[in-house]
Amino acid sequence: LQAAAALARAGRSVAYVSGEEAADQVRLRARRLGLGDAPVQLASATSVRDILTTLRQGRGPDLLVIDSIQTMHSDMIEGAPGTVSQVRASAQELIRFAKKGGTALILVGHVTKDGTIAGPRVLEHMVDTVLSFEGERSHQYRILRAIKNRFGGTDEIGVFAMAEEGLTEVGNPSALFLTERDERIAGAAVFPALEGTRPVLVEIQALAVRLASGATPRRAVVGWDSGRLAMILAVLEARCGLSFSACEVYLNVAGGYRLQDPAADLAVAGALISALSERPVPKDAVLLGEIALSGEVRPVAHAALRLRESAKLGFSRALLPAASAKQAAGLTTSGFARLADLVDHMLGRD
Template sequence: MAKGKTTAFFCKECGFESAKWLGQCPGCREWNSFVEEPVAKAEASGKRGISSTGSGGVTGVKIKPARLSEIQLDEQDRMKTGYEELDRVLGGGVVRGSLVLVGGDPGIGKSTLLLQVCRNLAFAEKKVLYISGEESLKQIKLRANRIGEVKGDLLFLCETNLDLIEAAIQEEQPDVVIIDSIQTMFREEISSAPGSVSQVRESTNLLMQIAKGKGIAIFIVGHVTKEGVVAGPRVLEHMVDTVLYFEGERSASYRIIRGVKNRFGSTNEIGVFEMIESGLAEVKNPSEFMLSGRPEDASGAVVACSMEGTRPIMIEVQALITPTAFGMPRRTAAGTDYNRVNLLMAVLEKRGHYDLSHFDAYVNITGGLRMNEPALDLAILMAIVSSMKDRAIDSKTIIFGEVGLSGEVRAVSMAQQRVNEAKKLGFHTCILPRISLDRMGAVDEIKLIGVDNVREAIAGISN
């Protein structure tokens, strides 16, 4: 009698399973992504279903489909985290029965933010269970002492065995559970090591069954790779309801939380936080925060407005153009797409008749944000011209618009909201696409200058 299969090959990107090693994954088309891992010993692992009655797919329990009109929704289906920035990214609050994945670089503040959220939920009389597989209870208490007094029904557990964790959740019946982190969790039925493709997939599957079956909101922390994506199989992001990425430099005080997947809200929103001594504090006016400390009457500095979801954010675009000391000029972009900067410089050379082949170009989005919206094109181009001419643009002028390869300035979305934000922050002049100006209503106390192409925009700042 032939022995049963004990190992299999899994794709690290999408979780595709194969009996033999393959150079290219048939599922996601990635190369050299297959790893060999032991298969589950128990054939029944992962076969439990998800039941709206909380039965978990137990045999003998009768379930009945429901009509859409029979499903009741109320305000209690969402729990406020105590942070408006995080609630906005989540779509209005934490949904009961949801599974939320939070990813980010080590030391960025994921555990600190979730501990602060647990503190706020406990104050709101919610029962919270914080499970850590990386820190001891004493380490958690040291971190909790920094964020302030903790009151309410907030419980802590240090464990990595998911079978024991499931039993603890069954006994405590919390409203919210935090798993820190998913790469440290393991199931005894899976013989591979914690953090492997099989363990991460099966562990997430069990947590999803608990969340859906019992109506418990579960946050799971995920480590990221050097490419900036959550470590483990890509199927992990497909299984959860919401994927949040915590961005920012550890050396800087700001932190950005961005939703890249959300079944309960928009994925275009961001939340801005500032790292202070007592933890993370939300920044309710990011525009003022991003523009603080900007130089007055400095060449190569332009203020632009980018839309993140429904929120306009004012940012400063800086450019530095210097004669090159080498045969090949350098091109550097921080906070925006490098290829987009090269494209805009080519447009400026062709349509504006500027010779940039003998100059190094450095473009930076201040504040550490990464913005790729096409509405920043005109501001980047104007910052380059300002630095090359060594002529400062009025600090009370805001510029936005998309630039095409023919040098035309195209319309952008939500132009009215951008202008209103500029007016609120005291800007006097706004250079924008003429087609967007024609579609807008009258705006008092701010001068609007519509431009059709790059040459008109350059002429507007030269006068």
């Protein structure tokens, strides 16, 4: 709706057809977002024949938004709206109209619980671009990701924040996931994650609580894989001599961000070492590297890109695999071939 209003204000002809809400409901939402004065043509309809007949009576719009394709119904085929045959037939008619009249067409679609488009897979092949919004309801940020794009790459993302006035662009996504770093705090480490080709710096927080002898320690993880945490704890004990067996361990990725990148291993290990020893990680440092069961610290993909973004955001040091040390242009680097070397460095034993 915000994109449609922006194009309408720029002089484009825009039609917004809702199959789920009445036109007055869409209008109320537009007013709440401060878009009430945008000259968008609103309609509430589910019949594809009625929609196309109305649009053909005049000059076709520059942009047509259908919200959503699962509510559309074509009388050329039997079946209830939302069925595979109806979604396919409705999309075909709308795409044919858009191609013939030179109209840009946006089909809003439902998604399943696992994030895939509901309905036939052929729908993805019929369109030029497939975009998806990702994000948790409890967090303010949304990531716009391209799954298919005939006009460019699919490895770029857009990051938006959900505010009262709608979605607003986030120019520096790292600001969402980094806490204030005026003071050095034990158990916090910064990791340059990668979304497509866009680096996003996130803060990994660890807490180690010593228990009385005989108590069973807990392991709690938010935003990361609990199995990978168990592996790193085992490597720290077996290869580096650090024991967490008498400690409860809590790990959190700040801002509700979810990490799946094995390059975060070294940052997690750094946060754990810092939490156990009560020695803060330098606040101007980032950590990245994959940890093997042997205790080896392995290089990661796109290290130069991650480090370049870190330097732009004011970080001046990098703790990383020894094999990647030469890629850190503009940063002071400390390279480690083994995890034990990082432990010695952080505990002042090197």
